Amino acid sequence: MSYLETQKLMKYFGDTHAVDKVDFQIGEGEVVALIGSNGAGKTSLVNLISGLLTPDSGQIIFRGQDVTKQPVQDRIKAGIARSFQIVNLFDELTVVDNVALSIFAREGKTRWFFKLADHDHGVWDEAHEILRRFGLDTKADQLAGGIAQGERKLLDVAVAYALKPRLLFLDEPTSGVSTREKAPIMDVITSIVRSQKITAVVIEHDMDIIFKYSERIVVMHQGSILASGSPEEIRANESVKDAVFGPTHA
Amino acid sequence: MSTIALSAPALRRSPVRIAVWAVPIAVILAVVPWVMDSYRTIQLAYGLIFAIAGLGFNILLGYTGLLSFGHAAYFGAGAYTVAFMVKYLHVQSMELFLLGTIAATLLVTALFGYVCVRYTRIFFSILTLALSQVLWSLAFKFFWVTGGTDGLRVPTPKLLGVVAESEDKIHFLSHAYYYYVLVVFVVAVGVMWLIVHSPFGKALQAIRDNETRARFVGIRIRRYRFVAFLVSGVFTGIAGALWVPLNGLVTPDALVWTFSGEIVFMSVLGGFRNFTGPIVGAVVYNYLKDFAVGFTVYWQSLMGVVLVVLVLTLPTGIVGTAKLLVATARRRRSQ
Numbered sequence: 001m002s003y004l005e006t007q008k009l010m011k012y013f014g015d016t017h018a019v020d021k022v023d024f025q026i027g028e029g030e031v032v033a034l035i036g037s038n039g040a041g042k043t044s045l046v047n048l049i050s051g052l053l054t055p056d057s058g059q060i061i062f063r064g065q066d067v068t069k070q071p072v073q074d075r076i077k078a079g080i081a082r083s084f085q086i087v088n089l090f091d092e093l094t095v096v097d098n099v100a101l102s103i104f105a106r107e108g109k110t111r112w113f114f115k116l117a118d119h120d121h122g123v124w125d126e127a128h129e130i131l132r133r134f135g136l137d138t139k140a141d142q143l144a145g146g147i148a149q150g151e152r153k154l155l156d157v158a159v160a161y162a163l164k165p166r167l168l169f170l171d172e173p174t175s176g177v178s179t180r181e182k183a184p185i186m187d188v189i190t191s192i193v194r195s196q197k198i199t200a201v202v203i204e205h206d207m208d209i210i211f212k213y214s215e216r217i218v219v220m221h222q223g224s225i226l227a228s229g230s231p232e233e234i235r236a237n238e239s240v241k242d243a244v245f246g247p248t249h250a
Numbered sequence: 251m252s253t254i255a256l257s258a259p260a261l262r263r264s265p266v267r268i269a270v271w272a273v274p275i276a277v278i279l280a281v282v283p284w285v286m287d288s289y290r291t292i293q294l295a296y297g298l299i300f301a302i303a304g305l306g307f308n309i310l311l312g313y314t315g316l317l318s319f320g321h322a323a324y325f326g327a328g329a330y331t332v333a334f335m336v337k338y339l340h341v342q343s344m345e346l347f348l349l350g351t352i353a354a355t356l357l358v359t360a361l362f363g364y365v366c367v368r369y370t371r372i373f374f375s376i377l378t379l380a381l382s383q384v385l386w387s388l389a390f391k392f393f394w395v396t397g398g399t400d401g402l403r404v405p406t407p408k409l410l411g412v413v414a415e416s417e418d419k420i421h422f423l424s425h426a427y428y429y430y431v432l433v434v435f436v437v438a439v440g441v442m443w444l445i446v447h448s449p450f451g452k453a454l455q456a457i458r459d460n461e462t463r464a465r466f467v468g469i470r471i472r473r474y475r476f477v478a479f480l481v482s483g484v485f486t487g488i489a490g491a492l493w494v495p496l497n498g499l500v501t502p503d504a505l506v507w508t509f510s511g512e513i514v515f516m517s518v519l520g521g522f523r524n525f526t527g528p529i530v531g532a533v534v535y536n537y538l539k540d541f542a543v544g545f546t547v548y549w550q551s552l553m554g555v556v557l558v559v560l561v562l563t564l565p566t567g568i569v570g571t572a573k574l575l576v577a578t579a580r581r582r583r584s585q
Contacts, residue, residue, distance in 0.1 A: 090463060104449040115449070116444065118447065
């Protein structure tokens with residue numbers, strides 16, 4: 001049985017078939033890349049699985065359980081977390097506060113009224129440890145809104161990672177950062193994901209990044225899945241070349 | 251996992267550092283009845299009461315990012331609860347007034363909050379304004395219950411079971427009642443400080459900063475907003491209950507939208523992006539209004555000008571500006 005499976009998942013925006021009867025599977029511990037040209041439906045698919053969008057029809061099965069109608073919070077409890085294409089952070093809180101908040105929420109402590117957050121040393125220690133892993137420990141006390149774009153991208157992933165997800169969606173984790181920064185960011189993210197055996201789906205446009213870091217590639221085109229296979233298989237696939245890379249791609 | 255020493259926020263909020271400024275202020279407030287005349291002391295009592303309302307208001311605006319234009323409803327609900335308890339239940343105990351007010355404002359805020367927290371931004375503000383006006387019109391029209399524009403009189407209450415009938419009323423209000431208000435104020439500040447610095451308070455700030463991300467760390471947005479709304483309403487209701495014995499009378503003016511505007515003004519004046527801003531704003535506003543009323547019959551115009559100047563020159567309010575100046579001075583000293 002697949003770790004995550006969508007069955008004939010559909011989402012229309014007017015006449016646009018953003019996600020059109022998509023059957024998508026991923027095995028436990030896999031790191032899968034989701035690629036496709038702009039408007040192919042990658043982010044819509046992730047939005048449906050993570051709960052940001054409600055599907056028009058179809059099913060989402062995660063670890064044998066139908067989560068199609070579950071609210072976001074229940075999916076998070078089940079182990080689904082995500083980062084965002086456009087960074088979503090708590091800009092007026094510090095970097096460490098951003099991560100600590102995820103931990104408080106994960107442990108159900110955000111319901112606590114009469115205990116000082118600062119005195120929960122277990123949470124702060126864990127938050128600092130996560131920042132250290134992501135190379136952000138020196139930025140801990142800066143406001144999240146005031147750090148560099150590459151660091152914000154990493155922090156966005158760190159906030160999702162602090163939820164201890166089983167399945168992590170990374171929506172363009174290197175978009176908007178310089179070419180020089182892309183590989184180091186992906187190195188950090190993939191090493192953490194692999195060391196913790198987290199199942200991950202990475203949406204990315206940079207093909208060098210995709211071929212270097214993913215085990216399997218799923219190609220989307222016009223709301224449907226066009227192909228799925230190893231990086232070598234995808235590189236050799238003629239229809240993928242035409243649809244995604246264009247006829248001039250080597 | 252490595253052990254990290256206290257994080258920077260924890261150091262900033264160490265009890266010793268807080269005590270350094272909180273204890274002298276508490277001492278000053280405690281000696282006020284002995285060094286200031288009765289009028290000024292009573293005026294300060296009004297300021298402390300409005301500060302409790304400001305604290306309540308600010309958990310919504312400053313911490314949750316929701317601007318309410320209807321907080322007069324909860325202030326008025328508290329005030330009318332006391333008046334109804336006096337008129338219909340013949341209660342005199344201030345402690346029972348406070349308990350009754352907490353119950354009544356919980357009911358009103360639960361009802362209003364259920365509707366309002368489904369919306370944000372201007373829709374939330376307009377809904378709070380509209381619902382508060384409904385309450386005002388009920389108080390205005392059901393005059394056989396509420397006394398209409400004549401209002402309802404509230405006599406001097408019993409404090410901790412002690413009757414103060416033989417005492418001069420001004421002396422009672424400027425001493426025994428002032429200290430009662432001061433104690434409730436200190437408790438309110440302590441409780442609110444704990445709430446906004448708790449994990450719950452952090453969750454509210456997260457919702458204020460980025461609702462989408464807050465959802466995606468597992469925070470149930472509407473539920474947290476609703477609880478913040480309840481806390482906010484109860485604090486404002488308690489302020490209303492404390493205000494009635496000082497004022498001696500409650501009329502529909504305590505529920506009208508312009509009074510909601512005054513609560514907003516107080517928070518903006520002090521600075522709503524910090525904890526102490528609404529407290530400072532409420533006390534200063536009270537003195538400012540008193541000065542303006544004594545200075546000109548067009549005092550509303552004067553207050554309007556003050557608000558415009560304030561927003562243009564001190565957008566972070568008195569406390570926010572003071573903090574900026576202190577930070578700048580420290581930076582210069584260290585260079």
